[in-house]
Amino acid sequence: MTLPFWLEILVSTCLILGSLFALVGSFGLARLPDFYTRLHAPTKATTLGVGGILIGSALYFSHQDFNLSIHELLITIFLLITAPVSAHLLAKAAMHQELPQMHGTQGEALLKAQGHSQVQSNERQAEEKKDSEKGGDSTTASHKIT
């Protein structure tokens, strides 16, 4: 069973794009600084990547079996439904365990008001304040120069 050339190009593009998206997701999982940012990469990029692979597979088997192949669509829809649910539960578990968040996270003040803030992030914040004061001084100085 040989595929027509245009269909082969289409399936190959879907496969390569999907695998690259999945690689980006896993790379983000390995490299991003804290848990909440790490949660972004697999739940978005990897789901999209696997969706691309499944679309490529659906095109291939639709041509091979001479009818529309629904199985892959089933898996795609299932993954699209379950990925946000599991991400939400993981984020809730992380909030429950009070994992430290990266400095600059929105709503950090609210967490601090609830007594959830970490010593580490407080220290970082203090350093940042010092840095910003220095930065402010330098910018005013540059203003004077100009």
Add this chain to the structure above:
Amino acid sequence: MLMQVVPVAMGIFCVALLLNLWRLLIGPTLPDRILALDTMYINCIALIILYGIWQGSNLYFEAALLIAMLGFISTVAVCKYLLRGDIIE
């Protein structure tokens, strides 16, 4: 051309799985490890589908669907355990 593209995509997924394994091993906290396992099963689904294309066989969808359902349920169960200290109350 497809028969050259499928091994390349499989190689990329193997690299992705190795990155996930690295996060699973060094992950500083428990939710990190759960997230790494979650990503690993999603990547395994893609590897199985790619193997199905490589073999030209329709047989592997059921395996992929089973892995998807069991992986989701296990992630939810472990998250519930972390949240409540119990799975079924």
